[in-house]
Amino acid sequence: MASELTIGVDIGGTKMAFVVADRAGRVFASDTLPTSADDSFDKTADRIASLLNPYLEAYSMICGIGIGLPGPVDAERGIALHAANLGWEGVPIRDAISTRLTKSPPIYIANDVNVGAIGEQRYGRAQGVANFVYLTVGTGVGGAVMIDNRLLRGASASEMEIGHVSLDPVNGRQCTCGQRGCLEMSISGKALIAHARQHLAGGVDTCLSSEALSTRAIIGAAEKGDALATHILDIAAEALGIACAWCVNLFNPKLLVIGGGLIHATWHLLEPRTLSVLRARSLPLNYEATSISLSQLVDGALGAAALVWYHQNEGQP
Ligand SMILES: [Zn+2]
Numbered sequence: 001m002a003s004e005l006t007i008g009v010d011i012g013g014t015k016m017a018f019v020v021a022d023r024a025g026r027v028f029a030s031d032t033l034p035t036s037a038d039d040s041f042d043k044t045a046d047r048i049a050s051l052l053n054p055y056l057e058a059y060s061m062i063c064g065i066g067i068g069l070p071g072p073v074d075a076e077r078g079i080a081l082h083a084a085n086l087g088w089e090g091v092p093i094r095d096a097i098s099t100r101l102t103k104s105p106p107i108y109i110a111n112d113v114n115v116g117a118i119g120e121q122r123y124g125r126a127q128g129v130a131n132f133v134y135l136t137v138g139t140g141v142g143g144a145v146m147i148d149n150r151l152l153r154g155a156s157a158s159e160m161e162i163g164h165v166s167l168d169p170v171n172g173r174q175c176t177c178g179q180r181g182c183l184e185m186s187i188s189g190k191a192l193i194a195h196a197r198q199h200l201a202g203g204v205d206t207c208l209s210s211e212a213l214s215t216r217a218i219i220g221a222a223e224k225g226d227a228l229a230t231h232i233l234d235i236a237a238e239a240l241g242i243a244c245a246w247c248v249n250l251f252n253p254k255l256l257v258i259g260g261g262l263i264h265a266t267w268h269l270l271e272p273r274t275l276s277v278l279r280a281r282s283l284p285l286n287y288e289a290t291s292i293s294l295s296q297l298v299d300g301a302l303g304a305a306a307l308v309w310y311h312q313n314e315g316q317p
Helices: 041-058 093-098 112-123 189-201 215-223 227-251 261-281 284-289 300-312
Strands: 005-011 015-022 027-034 062-069 079-083 088-091 107-111 132-137 141-147 255-259 291-294
Touching: 005 041, 005 300, 015 041, 015 300, 027 041, 041 062, 041 093, 062 093, 062 112, 062 300, 079 093, 088 093, 093 107, 107 112, 107 300, 112 132, 112 141, 112 255, 112 300, 132 227, 132 261, 141 227, 189 215, 189 227, 189 261, 215 227, 215 261, 227 255, 227 261, 227 284, 255 261, 261 291
Parallel strands: 005 062, 062 107, 132 255, 255 291
Antiparallel strands: 005 015, 015 027, 079 088, 132 141
């Protein structure tokens, strides 16, 4: 039996994943439960506790529970501020779980992007790196910044909203945040589809069709050399390169970890252009100091388990 263990809980829009793991990332138990926005918060908290309590009975050396959440959190007060897929607004997740447990290990919460960065530092590409930026691109764009082994934290827990930094505030596509030309309008799953729709409406020669449009279809078409799909991914690659250069110039990281579903699915198409734009747009001194790496896709629940070590080690990874 390992000495100290932590529990990680990754709460997503469709499922919750649980692990019991040690400091080295060895997993002793794991489980998943479906989530539903139809369930009340109390019911979801009951279901989470019904899984955690047997773990607490079975493993005596659990020194904390980390919970990753899909949206902004108030980590100090233990509140999930907004989780649209779960229908949660300002719910006291930490206390709700704590009062349902038979034992009282400390509980830490963080949003899933910060959990991703912590997971990469403990178990993934950023091991041993004290200063790095983590960018994740999927349906949207998120990011986290680790400086001297501490995550950058904003005044309202909404730091690093790089997806809403504008590349083209005058002529760019309208974003849901009210601005035009946000990064998220050039590189994200929804951006690729919106971009393709715009061109399809104008009638271009492409194998893409508006009836069967998906990011997967666009990637497949680009792999076959389709001109429209290639154009859309070139724009995405350029936007990603610019975003990487922002990070390199602003934070002077030793490492830039990029990940998320869309990046992993498209990196073979994006890489040359993204890296050349990054190089061209970065200050030389900053560029030379930075390596770039794809994320290792550390399991979300394992990242949440690492959240406990992050807090209890006080900055020493
Ligand atoms: Zn925006």
